[in-house]
Amino acid sequence: MVDIVNIRAHAKDLLEKGTVKMVLGYQRGTAGVLAEPAFITDAGQADHLVWDPTCVQNLALYLVNEKKAQSHQRDPDTRPIAIIAKGCDSRAVAVLLQERHFERKDVHVIGVSCGTLGVVDKNKLSKALNGRVATKVEPHGTDSFKVTTAEGFVDVAAADVLADRCLECACAYPAMHDVVFGEKHEDRGYPARFTALGQLEAKSEDERWAYWEGHFNRCLRCYACRSVCPMCYCPECVVDSIELMVDPTTSADEKANRIKWIERSAVASENSMYHLVRAIHLAGRCIDCAECERVCPVDIPIRMLNNKLEKEAKDMFGYEPGLDPELPSLVASFRDDDPNSFIR
Amino acid sequence: MTENVYLPKLARIASIKDEVVGARAIKTFQVEFPDGDMFEHECGQCAMISVFGKGEMMISIASSPLVKDYKQFSIMRVGKVTTAIHAMKVGDVIGVRGPYGNKFPVNDWKGKNLVFIGGGCGLAPIWPIIQTAVAQRSDFANITVFYGGRSSRDIMYRAELEKLRGVADVHLSVDQAEEGWEGYCGFVPANVMSTGVAPDNAIAITCGPPIMIKYVIQNLKGLGFADEQIYTTIENKMKCGIGKCGRCNVGKDYVCVSGPVYSWAQLKDLPQEY
């Protein structure tokens, strides 16, 4: 069991000593049951920190943003940032290290183990509560949650409300950390990795297209899936090629010669292009925090695309992202015996 | 149904003149409207110019409203559409819709001294007033023009400015000293200051890079100009030109409709979002 009191004490200590400039964590929000990001810079505020199954976000994103902000500051505070990281989040930090986005010394990872549980899926929770509104979710034993609603307490089986990714999680214990709270549980007793993916793979080609076409059709191209992803930190995304320029020094020629890989219209063809490019660009980098899928306002199962490539990379190339920051990236490496038979 | 505001008129490029060459090239285009169905405009107004296949952009109409056979645009090459139009030839056809925006209250300025202060590409929006004032010279008192570029090669409308010397007081400047340059060396605001202009019965109209405008206004205030005596234009990114696309607003004002012309009296109360 993770006791928030310990985390708060640790955060307070870090801030008091000034060893970190900020603690990235979670706090209660006003918008709903999910916790919201907290940016604690003052030891006095450490008590705002919460830790419970509503801490769904992958805060590694804000490490990226902070780094970007720093590059614009004249005299940046270069002390490390402490981040509260679940298992998946810690892998995101590892990928960012692998991509030299920042250095190990720039981050202090406060790992928290999800134990046998994980975080809730908002939609599943509201379904399980049958319309009632949750105001608080706490772990209850090793396989259920105690949910508080206006009408009282409800006990909900974890398997019913855990986020899909948590159900298949193989890294509930943060591999990379400076300190860690909570224990490691080898067998969590949920379905194996890629179970959901397997069901989709088993469909026929036409069924799969029908499935994806329907989903892609619906995409608003709000890019929330991209904005929330810690790995989507490119200064200019292929979809920005429409207009965004990244730098006041960008020349007229560069702007005039921008490639329009994707048109702005949110139609199926352009949306597919967006999602396919994104999936390919995340191959070997996505660590399945599933933030992209969670934030999608129209529930597009984006995670499956990433999952597919993750699985192929694992099966065919023995590559798993976010485990070793020293390894070259999936597509920046190869083995002589990579699969060859698909080539004619 | 009323006329479709998004549909541009087709216009033929009648002449192209290189004003400035190099990295920040400026070209002046005069365009004609084939069936003579050209719109009327007022000083300070703009038009949306289309290069089909590339996009649209908002450009000040740089010819005087008194000119009835063409419209003039002076365009700096900075990005996609501007690059495309710079590559066009005489005879090529572009789209033009407009006019958009408010206008300089030139009629209210009859009998006054006009002081124009421009820098870089910022001569374009005020050029129509200069042209109008020159054409109706007797309606106005003194006309003074301050204009500067980074170097003498960056000075647009050079020949026209020289010609103007007969009827107006023209002060050209370059940012840095340069061989063969006989005018002022230094920034435009400093030129204004060192030359000195009297605020009495005067209207100052300034346009240019934001930083220049800032100092010009500061200096004009120093010279005793009242907020109401200072006019400028602001440029924000625009897509529709008709106050709907939602990006050019400064506070409640959509610059494409309520601007781009502002007196400092109006502008100083608006949020600094331009």
Place this chain on the structure above:
Amino acid sequence: MASTPTQTPKDPSVFEPRIVAFLCKWCSSAGSDLAGVSRMQYPSNAVPITVMCSGSVSPVYILSAFNKGADGVLVSGCHPGDCHYLKGNYFARRKIFLVQKLLSFIGIEKDRFRMSWVSAAEGAKFAQVVEEFVRDIRTLGPQRKLKAKR
């Protein structure tokens, strides 16, 4: 020897696929030249784009080709170990494998996207690869899934 050119107009009922073929300069493009020198005949549907190395073919190119309306995309490079640039084709193989899996996963027919190894000596193989590819795509019909609908 070259057969005498025919003037027969195209039969509009036959579907003529539009194929983009990325050929590496040193092996596959050279292989296609050899096919030419040997006057081997193959369908004209594949339009070659010669790139320096199969390793330079970004997945985005492939996706874009489909998006712009290609019915099929071919990437061809040197055999493993033969890359003019030592190992560009190994990188290509990995990337292209992933693209192929992804395309097939979302339901794009597997046969629309092909990779082949064609050496400078394999003119006949080049002709055969194109021949087969065009044949396979003919049976699949036009690619409408990813094509921009306009």
Place this chain on the structure above:
Amino acid sequence: MSSILKKTDLGAWAAALEAEVFAPALADGVWAYQPVAPGANDGGVALTHPNTARPPKNFAFPQREVLYTFEQLKGQAPKLTETLPNPAPVVVMGVRPCDGRGAPRNDMVFTGAFDDPYYQSRRAKTAYVGLACNTPPSPNCFCKAVGGSPSSKEGLDVQLTDLGDRYHVVAVTPRGEELIEAGGKLFAEAGAADEKESQRLHSEAAKCEQRTFGDLAAAAPALKKNFDSEMWQSLAKACIGCGICTFLCPTCHCFDISDEVTGQSPMRGERVRTWDNCQFPDFTMHSSGHNPRETLGARLRQRVNHKFLYFVENNGTQQCTGCGRCISFCPVGIDIVAVLDRMIQA
């Protein structure tokens, strides 16, 4: 005069309408306006939805609108072809009161000094059949705080009130009357009891607990006062700039116009208008790289100010109807109610 429609007759009514009818349905886990299949019987339409993920604004203002097409042979002048839509009539059923109030606000934008022919030709063909909220469909509802109510008829053509097995139906506009007329015998005249019950539900709903930020009238002055406040930065600290909040908002209307080239020889393409978003960094970025709203804070301020200050100054009313979508769907919990609260209190 009001009438009664049995719930089981809703489908028949839809079928009787000479229009494309849309109603909320759950598809792929998302509540969205879906076409009601012609001939859908009682089972086909049932208004049991919470608020849809996407508001019904797209019926008059679709995410993508082709303004015109162009084609140009080399050496010749381009040819433009106007593509004004001429849609079949559309009836949107089950519109919640907050979304209903979105329509007149969008009308304000797309009419005025410059009429927008695309919006207008679609809008003229669109009718909204609303559904009063007996209970708030979302914990983030705050229609009352922005001058609306769970039974507001503003912007609707017909209002339905759920009486259990039947709807109490009120025509709000002449178009609404036509729609009811088209239903013919499906509608029975409402009895006094029904009307009373309907009223009771409305006043019951008006008492429901909702989120609020205090005095609506205080919002605009507070925002004006706090324009330069540091609070904007800290409030927006977690914002990821995604733009969900505006894409899903029933009243957000910002758009982009761009050229999409579809062929090279001859060069041809479409000029399209697409939804755009004040939360995107490139939204206001000039070619020079200068960006008047560079920070997330400035962009959050724009969104809130637009709705609660500028729109009020220009149109005399707020541009927010309290649907709560931007709160519920914000990935990081940025909460316009809380923001207003803070601003008013500051």
Place this chain on the structure above:
Amino acid sequence: MTARRTGVFVCHCGTNIAATVDVKRVAVEMGQEEGVVFSKDYVYMCSDPGQSSVIKAIQDNQLDGVVISCCTPTLHEKTFRDVSTEAGLNPFRCEIANIREQCAWVHSNRDEATEKALKITTSAIRRVQNNEALTPIGVPVTRRAMVIGGGIAGIQASLDLANAGLDVVLVEKQPTLGGHMLQLSETFPTLDCSQCILSPKMVEVSKNKKIKLLTDAEVTEVSGFVGNFKVKVKQKAQYVDPELCKLCDDCTHVCPVVVPNEYDQGLTGRRAIFIPYAQAIPASFNLDEKSCLGLNPVVCGKCADVCEAQAINYDVKPKTYEEDVGAIVVATGFDLYGLENMGEYGMGKYEDVLDGLAFERLCSASGATGGHVLRPSDHKEPKEVVFIQCAGSRDPENHCAYCSKICCMYTAKHAMLYKHHVPDGQAYIFYIDIRSGGKGYEEFVQRGMEKDGTVYLRGRVSKVFEKDGKIKVMGVDTLAGRTIEIDADMVVLALAMQPSKGTADVAKTLKIGRDKDGFLAEAHPKLRPVESVTAGIFLAGAAQGPKDIPETVCQASAAAAKVIQLLSKEQLEHSPAVANVRLSHCTGCEMCVDACPYEAISLTGGGKAYVNEVLCEGCGTCQATCLRAAIDVKNITQLQIFDMINASIGG
């Protein structure tokens, strides 16, 4: 600014193109393309009048880009780029659209071929319109060369280079120069003594002041690029100082260790301190640290005790040399296909089944048996010897697919030598074909058959096994169509030649390619047979493919000539079509760094990718790897490819 005044020139190539492609239509339609201001067709674009017309058109129309729609760029890209230069247009503003090999010659329907030609040409137009004007990158040159491998190939190359006045570093892995040739007894087709012709050359090397000889040494690291390589060479500890060693041989007498002598193919033994051959260069004894007992902790030390010259020192350390050179010749030679692979012929199982080199050692006067052909098992003279050709060669299923080229000749030689040593013996040769191309080679083989009575049996050996002190060889004579059984006293296998051990590592260190069989790959099989794919690195000898001594020497001299040519320039020109980083987009993720096959990219202090343009070969791997489109190869940028994709799809 992008090119705006493009010219298009469509070639008929006589009727080669025009017969299938409607060239006139191509010229007319291309004239309609955006930015094309001039377009024409002509019967032979590459002819003098054709070229002049291009020059004239460029000048008259101020063209800033031209597309020649003709044959493959391999043939005339250079021609037309030179033409452009002559017309005052940057040569990189000229592109070739291949409508002959890739179009006219492979299609027969005129409409279809024309459509395709249109697309290919449009594609080239779009590309050229975004081509930058480039100038080749100048690189200064270090006028010094390295030769790796001291076999006959390396020796010849070193001598040629030194005699041309260049400084040479010769690196040899073994303690002595000479390579395999030093193992041979007599050489075909003249049967002159191998050591007699080789030793003088070895001595010449050791005497030549221009040659720095490093034996016992291997290359461990190569950085830099053509004209400016930095090579690290690691030399094993030289426990015996060659300068001091007097070759007295006192040491071997006291050494208690005996190990098989690899220089005699294991037919004899040697001590831990030994000299590989009497003719070894450097002329010195060597201490084999693997078998010596005296090293660390000192348990033996006998040899040092007896060495009067005090040449032995157990404490010396390996040395690393750093050499700056402008070019490298790789001559790392061959090894025989491993015995262990030939189990079917009893190799490694029966003592009297030998490989060719062992047989050479049996024949050699300096060899194991003092020049007598004796069976290793019982030191008796073999009376019936079976030679099996193609042992491991030409057998794609089980062994090597290729022909080792020299085995026919040396087997004929072996049979002959055998007959000279054992006049009453009988030699049988199993063969598939006899390949005896070469001056005097066929005559040599014939002489063996006729004069020395060698029996040639065409067919494969199916089984080899020991029975009653004999080695039974079962085979089929496919010409006579009968099975054959021979009770042989000795079997000699003409094992396949394969790249020497460690070739893979050398190739990796040097970043040069290997072919499918593992031999070092030449840049072009016909036209650039001595160049590797990496500029400045050349190949010689059996490392590049099986060959005999004359061919090896030829190639060695050719490689030397190439190096001399290269290093005769003050400056080298490197292609400017290299990768280019868009700093605004680069996030410093290092993916390109990992992917670049030439290690041309590194990260700057500012965390941005930096391309060493001289190392970059322009392959574009980085371009496809970078997720952020931050790196583009000049003149084949993503934008250009995008435009080309559109053009290729048409519409």
